[in-house]
Amino acid sequence: MKTITQSLAYLTLASAVLVGCMSTTNPATAKYDGEKTAMMKKEVAMKNEAMKKEPQLNDLQIAHIAYTAGAIDIRYAHLALALSDNPEVQKFAELMVRDHTAVNNKALALVKKLQITPEDNPTSQQLNQQAEQIREELSQLRGEDFAKRYAANELGYHKTVNNVVENTFIPTAQNPELKALLNAALQTFKVHQGHAAEMNQKVMGS
Amino acid sequence: MLMLRTFMTLVLMLTPHWEVASSALPGAASQPRHHVVEIQAFQFQPQRTVVLPGDTIQWINRDIVPHTVTANGGTWESQTLGEGQSWEVIVENNGVYSYFCEFHPNMTGVLAAH
Numbered sequence: 001m002k003t004i005t006q007s008l009a010y011l012t013l014a015s016a017v018l019v020g021c022m023s024t025t026n027p028a029t030a031k032y033d034g035e036k037t038a039m040m041k042k043e044v045a046m047k048n049e050a051m052k053k054e055p056q057l058n059d060l061q062i063a064h065i066a067y068t069a070g071a072i073d074i075r076y077a078h079l080a081l082a083l084s085d086n087p088e089v090q091k092f093a094e095l096m097v098r099d100h101t102a103v104n105n106k107a108l109a110l111v112k113k114l115q116i117t118p119e120d121n122p123t124s125q126q127l128n129q130q131a132e133q134i135r136e137e138l139s140q141l142r143g144e145d146f147a148k149r150y151a152a153n154e155l156g157y158h159k160t161v162n163n164v165v166e167n168t169f170i171p172t173a174q175n176p177e178l179k180a181l182l183n184a185a186l187q188t189f190k191v192h193q194g195h196a197a198e199m200n201q202k203v204m205g206s
Numbered sequence: 207m208l209m210l211r212t213f214m215t216l217v218l219m220l221t222p223h224w225e226v227a228s229s230a231l232p233g234a235a236s237q238p239r240h241h242v243v244e245i246q247a248f249q250f251q252p253q254r255t256v257v258l259p260g261d262t263i264q265w266i267n268r269d270i271v272p273h274t275v276t277a278n279g280g281t282w283e284s285q286t287l288g289e290g291q292s293w294e295v296i297v298e299n300n301g302v303y304s305y306f307c308e309f310h311p312n313m314t315g316v317l318a319a320h
Contacts, residue, residue, distance in 0.1 A: 098309065103271065106270050188271050194312070
């Protein structure tokens with residue numbers, strides 16, 4: 001997730017810096033503005049350099065990351081179904097398995113239709129590594145501790161993924177069918193985020 | 207993806223206890239109508255459907271995730287509706303029926319038969 005958020009941060013920072021560079025110059029503060037502009041130029045150069053090292057994702061990579069993110073949540077859910085008897089956790093986990101399986105099946109169908117192969121990439125790999133750590137952590141917990149950790153993780157995970165899908169994947173995706181699927185998926189994931197928030201309230205209050 | 211469309215018709219005797227049930231209107235002048243409620247963007251559209259006894263109401267899932275059409279109180283319930291799948295009910299009696307999606311309970315709708 002770090003790589004995804006870094007990409008997003010670079011885009012956001014670059015935009016902010018560019019907007020800053022477009023502001024009008026006041027003669028009374030020309031010297032200050034001159035220094036500020038120089039700093040901004042330096043910052044832009046640094047960000048551009050960073051973006052060169054962090055190339056923009058292509059459609060095949062976006063498809064791979066999105067599928068990976070869904071598969072990870074399905075695995076969290078299976079763990080929850082196996083380890084928790086909290087009804088809120090059970091209900092949410094069943095929803096995650098059902099909905100993410102449907103979305104991922106839709107993605108597989110699109111991949112087949114377009115005759116493309118999603119491209120593994122450092123972001124997908126990092127997502128899987130971090131998910132493995134979280135699964136390991138969750139698998140040590142039981143009862144209320146598990147329910148609270150699972151609920152918190154689901155809310156945070158959906159917030160992060162939704163942010164990236166909305167602000168990076170959808171604007172970046174080139175293929176219209178992939179873009180449409182990402183939009184439909186985002187709609188689903190936002191509903192999940194709402195359910196996750198409700199689950200947190202109920203679990204934390206228990 | 208192959209879009210499966212299953213059409214199941216369920217004739218239900220809907221007699222909620224809070225309403226005085228009346229029989230269907232076999233001699234009614236108007237022909238029974240067919241109403242379509244689309245399940246789209248996690249909403250039942252239209253959210254409220256007004257029908258006459260004898261009318262058919264069909265729900266079609268346009269979302270990419272499964273939904274259900276489940277009456278409050280469990281009077282009736284569809285099977286799981288995947289993308290493109292539909293389910294039908296023929297209402298025979300007057301009544302106001304609230305329903306929701308069992309998987310996404312924030313999705314609600316109303317069927318008013320009178």
